[in-house]
Amino acid sequence: MQADLQGKVAIVTGGAVRVGKAITLALAEAGCNVFIHYGRSCAAAAQTRAEAERCGVEVETYGADLSDASAVLGVIPAVLNRFDRVDILVNSAAVFPNEGLMDTDIDSWEQQFAINLRAPFFLCQAFEKTLGDGAQGDIVNVLDARIFRPAGDHLAYRLTKSGLLTMTESLAQALAPRIRVNAVALGAILPPPGEDEAALDRIARERVPLRRSGSVEIVAANVLHLLTQPFLTGVTIRLDGGEFL
Ligand SMILES: NC(=O)c1ccc[n+]([C@@H]2O[C@H](COP(=O)([O-])OP(=O)(O)OC[C@H]3O[C@@H](n4cnc5c(N)ncnc54)[C@H](OP(=O)(O)O)[C@@H]3O)[C@@H](O)[C@H]2O)c1
Structure with a gap:
């Protein structure tokens, strides 16, 4: 349990699987009640819920397709409906198609921007609106360190995550204190979905100065760090072993 997080209510988008799941479980271990948003991973959300409940906190699961604007607008009201408050918003859900300039069509562009950028934008807006008078809140966005070294791969995705960095820094100013x-x-x-650990090991050996990959536990620990350090805002912690320096 972490005293400063205990009893708070956190929503994690994409909180059922992989990185989002690790953040969900770390928040539960720190004593937060957790609202697990998922897209398609309904069964995994139930499993993550059961694991989080073992920490003695209250947990809810909620499915919403973040490419659907009206579904996005329903998410924060659903948290309030269940918990009466929301203190922490973690925007982790995203799509990551392997496309460059020439093979991105309009539908894919729209999908990536809707899920990776529009949804966090309107979730932040709804979060701000629902905070009670005098209440303090926290938002953590999950970015991709590749945005710090421009290149043509995953181009639309990079643009969404660059937008999310701008949004992080802009909202840090706009929503303070x-x-x-x-x-x-x-x-x-x-490893990206569909690839195995060997692919990740190869990247670590060939591209990462620290010659190792990270882990979801490292991500979760750094999210908790951001949530428990009251003088940090507008900060992005790079968790890339130096790869994109
Ligand atoms: N894995 C890495 O090494 C890595 C590296 C750089 C950045 N990141 C960032 O870290 C975050 C999590 O990465 P990950 O690898 O764990 O993700 P992932 O395995 O690709 O899973 C994507 C997540 O986004 C959710 N999602 C996707 N489309 C959705 C939609 N239309 N509506 C609702 N939810 C949707 C998924 O939910 P459902 O499964 O429920 O549909 C899932 O939780 C992402 O923001 C990603 O860009 C990850």
Whole structure:
């Protein structure tokens, strides 16, 4: 348990699987009640819920397709409906298609911007609106460290995550002093969906100065760090082993 997080209510988008799941469980271990948002991973959300409940906190699961604007607008009201308050918003859900300039079509562009940038934007807006008078809140956005070294791969995705960095820093100013807004920018943490650990090991050996990959536990620990350090806002912690320096 972490005294400063105990009893708070946190929502984690994409909180059922992989990176989002690790953040969900770390928040539960710190004593937060957790609202697990998921897209398609309904069964995984139930499993993550059961694991989080073992920490003795209250947990809810909620499915919403973040490419659907009206579904996005329903998320924060659903948290309030269940818990009557919301203190922490973690924007982790995203899509990561392997596309460059020439093979991105309009539908894919729209999908990536809707899920990776529009949804966090309107979740932050709803979060700010719902904070009670005098209440303090925290937002943590999950970025990708590749945005710090421009290149043509995953181009639309990069633009969404660059937008999320700008949003992090802009909202840190706009929402102070009530809400702190920070981010983690991930490098080689997990293999991309569909690839195996060997692919991640190769990246670590060939590209990461520290010659190792990260882990979801490292991500979760740094999210907790941002949430428990009251003088941090507008900060992005790079979790990339130096890969994108
Ligand atoms: N893994 C890495 O090494 C790495 C590296 C750099 C950055 N990141 C960032 O870290 C975050 C998590 O990465 P990850 O690898 O754990 O993600 P992932 O395995 O690709 O999973 C994507 C997550 O986003 C959710 N999601 C996708 N489309 C959605 C939609 N239309 N509506 C609702 N939810 C949707 C998924 O929920 P459902 O499964 O429930 O549909 C899932 O939780 C992302 O922001 C990613 O950009 C990860």
